[in-house]
Amino acid sequence: MTRGRHVLLTMVTAAALAAVTAAGAGAKPPSGTATGTGLVFMVNPVQSSGNESLVDAKDSATAVPANQYARVPLRNLDGSGYLRGRWVTVESATGTPAYSADGTYAYNRHDDQFEQVMAYFWVNQAQEYIQSLGFGSTLPPVVMQPLDVKIDQFGGDNSYEIDKPYRLRYGKGGVDDAEDAEVIVHEYGHAVHASQVPGFGTSEEASSIGEAWGDYLAVSVGLDAAKHYGWPVRTPAACVADWDSTSYTSDVPHCLRRLDSNLTVADKTGEPHHDGMIWSRALWDARQAYAALGKSSRAFDTTLIDAQFDFAPDTSFSAAAAAVYAKALARDGQAAASAVRNAFAARGITF
Ligand SMILES: [Ca+2]
Ligand SMILES: [Ca+2]
Ligand SMILES: [Ca+2]
Ligand SMILES: [Zn+2]
Numbered sequence: 001m002t003r004g005r006h007v008l009l010t011m012v013t014a015a016a017l018a019a020v021t022a023a024g025a026g027a028k029p030p031s032g033t034a035t036g037t038g039l040v041f042m043v044n045p046v047q048s049s050g051n052e053s054l055v056d057a058k059d060s061a062t063a064v065p066a067n068q069y070a071r072v073p074l075r076n077l078d079g080s081g082y083l084r085g086r087w088v089t090v091e092s093a094t095g096t097p098a099y100s101a102d103g104t105y106a107y108n109r110h111d112d113q114f115e116q117v118m119a120y121f122w123v124n125q126a127q128e129y130i131q132s133l134g135f136g137s138t139l140p141p142v143v144m145q146p147l148d149v150k151i152d153q154f155g156g157d158n159s160y161e162i163d164k165p166y167r168l169r170y171g172k173g174g175v176d177d178a179e180d181a182e183v184i185v186h187e188y189g190h191a192v193h194a195s196q197v198p199g200f201g202t203s204e205e206a207s208s209i210g211e212a213w214g215d216y217l218a219v220s221v222g223l224d225a226a227k228h229y230g231w232p233v234r235t236p237a238a239c240v241a242d243w244d245s246t247s248y249t250s251d252v253p254h255c256l257r258r259l260d261s262n263l264t265v266a267d268k269t270g271e272p273h274h275d276g277m278i279w280s281r282a283l284w285d286a287r288q289a290y291a292a293l294g295k296s297s298r299a300f301d302t303t304l305i306d307a308q309f310d311f312a313p314d315t316s317f318s319a320a321a322a323a324v325y326a327k328a329l330a331r332d333g334q335a336a337a338s339a340v341r342n343a344f345a346a347r348g349i350t351f
Pocket of ligand 2: 171172173174175176177244247
């Protein structure tokens, strides 16, 4: 099911991140800062249409109906005409870089520039979501720097984050990875952890938490955007990468992974993408439990991200769960904290 995806992941070095963060801190936006518009998928076209029969058809423009694109604002552009801005800088090793003198970036999926627009919009969206929770204002910043994003025709069906230079790379195997916002934001999730805890992910359980968090953030940012823009969600909310996974899954609904598996620690295999589904299910359950208590998913996400600052680079599930519990208790009260404890306990994670 995981097909080796993201196995090339390594982490940002603390020094590299600190250097870029310091350079970006306090810098004023350039005078040409502008909001453009672009066409993007509404997370992904399987999720927005509910049509599990959509196929890549060799990147054909007509494989996805025109009504599965949405016109969105592209915020925080630097005014250069390229997809460069405060929170993301798009590079492409495939095709001409998107350029617009009037801020309009309307491409279809067959155009190399479409993935560039997707990457710009969704990385910016993820950073804006995290900031909307208070990170970078009332809470410490998370990433908060222009991230280099490269769209790369390197053949495999894989995307990853690398540390020299600090950037995200999206491959073009099967459905182009950057045609699915859940793949884009999953990778951004690794940058989040690297920003919060330099070197995060040195134990198998920490790596699993990294994969789980990427999946969870991808779904959470996508659902938040869908709510904000009024986009339909016609596949199970817990399904990750509904569109990218059509290239390599036969079961319907197509999902790279899900947040609602029944895995527990008894099912561990030692493979982080697999074992991450233990952790992501606990996050998903805690999110629902917050809702049952009248607390928002934003409240849970704030608590979760804040707790992640306290994770050791080589954390165990147990120690990380205890950190989430402590943060929930401090921020949201005993009932919320107990719900968090129960969600982890149901996965066999106790502390
Ligand atoms: Ca494409
Ligand atoms: Ca792909
Ligand atoms: Ca999805
Ligand atoms: Zn990953």
